[in-house]
Amino acid sequence: MFAYYLDLALRSLKRNKVLTALMVLAIAVGIGASMTTLTVVHLLSGDPLPGKSGVLYFPQVDPETPASARQSEPYPAMDFRSAVDLWSAHRADRQAILTSSPVKVRLPDSGQPPLMLSMLSASADFFPMFDVPFQYGSGWSANDDASHARVAVITTDLNQKLFGGTNSVGRILRIRGTDMRIIGVLRPWRPTPLFYDPWSQNFSKTEDVFAPFTSSLEINKGNFLPYTCWHVPKDPRDMEHSDCVWVWLWLELDSPAKARDYARFLDDYANTQKSLGRFAVGSEHVRLRNLMAWLTARGQVPGDVRLQAWLASAFLAICLFNAVGLLLAKFLRRSGEIGVRRALGASRGAIFSQCLVEAGVIGLLGGIGGWLLTLAGLWLVRRQPVDYAHLAHLDTAMFLTTFVVAVGASLLAGLIPALRASRVVPSWQLKAL
Amino acid sequence: MQIKPILAALRRHRLATLLIAMEIALACAVLCNACFLVARRWAMIHTNSGVDETSLAVLTINGFDPNQAGDVNARMVAGLQAIPGVQSATLINQVPFGPQAGAAGVSHDPNSFENLIGVVDFVLGGPGTFEALGLKLVAGRLPKPDDYQPATSFVPNDAQVLVTRALAAHAWPGENPLGKDFWCDKFHFRVIGVVDHLARAQPHDYNMSQAEWTVFTPTAPGGTLSGTYLLRARPQDVQRVLQAARAAVQKIAPDVVLDRENSRTLSDLRASYFKTDRIMISLLLGVVALMLGVTALGIVGLTSFWVAQRRKQIGIRRAIGATRGDILRYFQTENFLIVTFGIALGMLLAFVLNAVLMKFYELPHLPLYYLPIGAVALWTLGQLAVLGPALRAAAVPPVVATRSV
Numbered sequence: 001m002f003a004y005y006l007d008l009a010l011r012s013l014k015r016n017k018v019l020t021a022l023m024v025l026a027i028a029v030g031i032g033a034s035m036t037t038l039t040v041v042h043l044l045s046g047d048p049l050p051g052k053s054g055v056l057y058f059p060q061v062d063p064e065t066p067a068s069a070r071q072s073e074p075y076p077a078m079d080f081r082s083a084v085d086l087w088s089a090h091r092a093d094r095q096a097i098l099t100s101s102p103v104k105v106r107l108p109d110s111g112q113p114p115l116m117l118s119m120l121s122a123s124a125d126f127f128p129m130f131d132v133p134f135q136y137g138s139g140w141s142a143n144d145d146a147s148h149a150r151v152a153v154i155t156t157d158l159n160q161k162l163f164g165g166t167n168s169v170g171r172i173l174r175i176r177g178t179d180m181r182i183i184g185v186l187r188p189w190r191p192t193p194l195f196y197d198p199w200s201q202n203f204s205k206t207e208d209v210f211a212p213f214t215s216s217l218e219i220n221k222g223n224f225l226p227y228t229c230w231h232v233p234k235d236p237r238d239m240e241h242s243d244c245v246w247v248w249l250w251l252e253l254d255s256p257a258k259a260r261d262y263a264r265f266l267d268d269y270a271n272t273q274k275s276l277g278r279f280a281v282g283s284e285h286v287r288l289r290n291l292m293a294w295l296t297a298r299g300q301v302p303g304d305v306r307l308q309a310w311l312a313s314a315f316l317a318i319c320l321f322n323a324v325g326l327l328l329a330k331f332l333r334r335s336g337e338i339g340v341r342r343a344l345g346a347s348r349g350a351i352f353s354q355c356l357v358e359a360g361v362i363g364l365l366g367g368i369g370g371w372l373l374t375l376a377g378l379w380l381v382r383r384q385p386v387d388y389a390h391l392a393h394l395d396t397a398m399f400l401t402t403f404v405v406a407v408g409a410s411l412l413a414g415l416i417p418a419l420r421a422s423r424v425v426p427s428w429q430l431k432a433l
Numbered sequence: 434m435q436i437k438p439i440l441a442a443l444r445r446h447r448l449a450t451l452l453i454a455m456e457i458a459l460a461c462a463v464l465c466n467a468c469f470l471v472a473r474r475w476a477m478i479h480t481n482s483g484v485d486e487t488s489l490a491v492l493t494i495n496g497f498d499p500n501q502a503g504d505v506n507a508r509m510v511a512g513l514q515a516i517p518g519v520q521s522a523t524l525i526n527q528v529p530f531g532p533q534a535g536a537a538g539v540s541h542d543p544n545s546f547e548n549l550i551g552v553v554d555f556v557l558g559g560p561g562t563f564e565a566l567g568l569k570l571v572a573g574r575l576p577k578p579d580d581y582q583p584a585t586s587f588v589p590n591d592a593q594v595l596v597t598r599a600l601a602a603h604a605w606p607g608e609n610p611l612g613k614d615f616w617c618d619k620f621h622f623r624v625i626g627v628v629d630h631l632a633r634a635q636p637h638d639y640n641m642s643q644a645e646w647t648v649f650t651p652t653a654p655g656g657t658l659s660g661t662y663l664l665r666a667r668p669q670d671v672q673r674v675l676q677a678a679r680a681a682v683q684k685i686a687p688d689v690v691l692d693r694e695n696s697r698t699l700s701d702l703r704a705s706y707f708k709t710d711r712i713m714i715s716l717l718l719g720v721v722a723l724m725l726g727v728t729a730l731g732i733v734g735l736t737s738f739w740v741a742q743r744r745k746q747i748g749i750r751r752a753i754g755a756t757r758g759d760i761l762r763y764f765q766t767e768n769f770l771i772v773t774f775g776i777a778l779g780m781l782l783a784f785v786l787n788a789v790l791m792k793f794y795e796l797p798h799l800p801l802y803y804l805p806i807g808a809v810a811l812w813t814l815g816q817l818a819v820l821g822p823a824l825r826a827a828a829v830p831p832v833v834a835t836r837s838v
Contacts, residue, residue: 019734022730022734026727026730026731029723029727030727033720033723102495104495104496104690113683113690114496114688114690115690116495116496116690116692222498222499231618232537232586232587232617232618232619232620233586236585236586236587236657237499303793303794304709304713306793307470307713307790307794308713308716310789310790311463311467311716311717311720312720314459314462314463314724314786315463315720315723315724315727317459318456318459318460318463318724318727318728319727321452321455321456321459321731322456322727322728322730322731322734324452325449325452325453325456325731325734325735326731326734326735328448328449328452328735329449329734329735329737329738330738332738332742333738333741333742384709384712385705385708385709386709416448420448
């Protein structure tokens, strides 16, 4: 029966090619626009560390005194003292203390002009915690943190630029005035979004150089930038004793019970600091979100992208209204034919399913058109000067979604017209013939 | 024109009428809001920077220690001024559409932010920078040589400053801003002049009404004010002068690092700063055009169907004396009624959509004058779309009435 309906649908679609083309085109354009924007939203809200993101946590406390009425959320970073207190408590399975700064780098005795790069100051747990992949060598150990070792890890891009991609472990990098020994070179690593850095553009690259937190504070002193300050620092070069937030932590807590314990510890810490007069707000402004929750709170999908998704959805809705109207016209135009079929014994259900098959065929054709338009749309997105441009590709899930949405939408659009068509009273139509 | 028979006929086609009306309503809501968004982006793109953008370029270097700042500044300014075509090379900390260097909350009281004015951008400029920018003084006086105080922190401890008209109107509404004091923590500022316009470095990061909350702070070169240089040249020379300056840095100060990303002409900075807005505008306009096109197709499709369905009735009307004009006007009036119904629904929907957008974006209310504009646009669209099918209806000959009844 389905094959017969399909045949009928194709015949009917061929009979009025212009109307069919208009309907298919309207659905294709609507699907193309909405799938392009939805794909971008889908890619931008992806999980940067699948399988691991559930056990990674981002703690926040609010060290501002006096508390301003600015917001109900704490800053995305901490002052130096709070961060070091929490880090050195070692209450989590793994904990990394981080901050980022611009740094001047050159190869000693190479004659090449110096470069301004960005440096991530991190403690040893950073590498195992985020499954950072190494091409050569490895990260540093907790002992290196403790002994303020002059060691560094560089990205594969920087290794390519400075050493032509060869194994540079053991080579010396002059970071500002200090010689640092390279102990590791990363494989290409670009977590998207760049989740671990709350100041970064969401989809930018990682820092170029990684160095132990303790050593980098010494070698790059004076070049650390505050995220924000609630008192103007007495000495802008001395961040460690300033009322500014510029350091943050990441934690690995392997079980929900541990996460609950840590949350309690964090609350206690904030309340104690409040009673000591160092914080104005205690546990009310403590947050312990896991990675995905933090990304949501931070709002990783840019406003423009969300706006585009809204717009495209409204557009799809208009295209669907249009399809409903045209399908209604198309089906009812054939009232005479339907009347004959009904008089010859076709049930209402048969007429209904025949009409739906026709709507589904239109949806399928629209889906193919929409898929092509989505590919074209994503190609356009990739050419935009935005930091997420490189992400815009159609994955299998979204490819399938395109067709599901197209067929689903056109079936939905066909529902009312098909119902109407199946209600055609045969005797009236036969009289009118 | 009789409206009653049209309404009676429409009542027979309730579903189709409702569909077209809903389509119009959605189109109306999206059209009004999209135009509103386009207008706001358009205004944003045309933010008045207040400076002579076409004559200016900025050159940024870094990688030197703060204790070398004085020496680096002296060498850079001398070296840059020696480049042929350079009218002036002076110190500045930030330019409109470049990276933000100094923004801070300021208040009416010292050591407290209780009586907050707002977060303002501090533009620090050395001697000659005010003139090089081409800022327009509207009240007060220009900075005198001894107003240029050194800054060891992000601003001088006690500064004589010029504020923009927008900031003056916000901080001291209805009052004369000259001689007024304000503070950022312990830092004191006294207003000596008002400039017409001067945009923030990153106006996008703030509400549009705050795009010009800027304080021009005369500052002695050295300390905080180092590493960023403002070049002025004739508009036709700017690009060449900047290229020459970028090439000269290595010779002037061999140990510093040129920040290529932030060494550009101001026109260039503006163009890239607003690039995403320009894309967004074309995207919004593109969707609006497509949407109106689809809506028009829907009207054409459905009216054609109605015309075909009513051929016999049209023939009868023609046979009993209706003119072609009567038939034409019948379909035009019918369309007008449906579109009007759609617009009425659409206006409500436009406000709902606006409320949703306001929740997610910093948007004000949709101004009421967008509604009549949207209404006129859709009426026109409806009439244009219906014209083809209506003319076909008018062409139905009266003889149809006599056939196969």
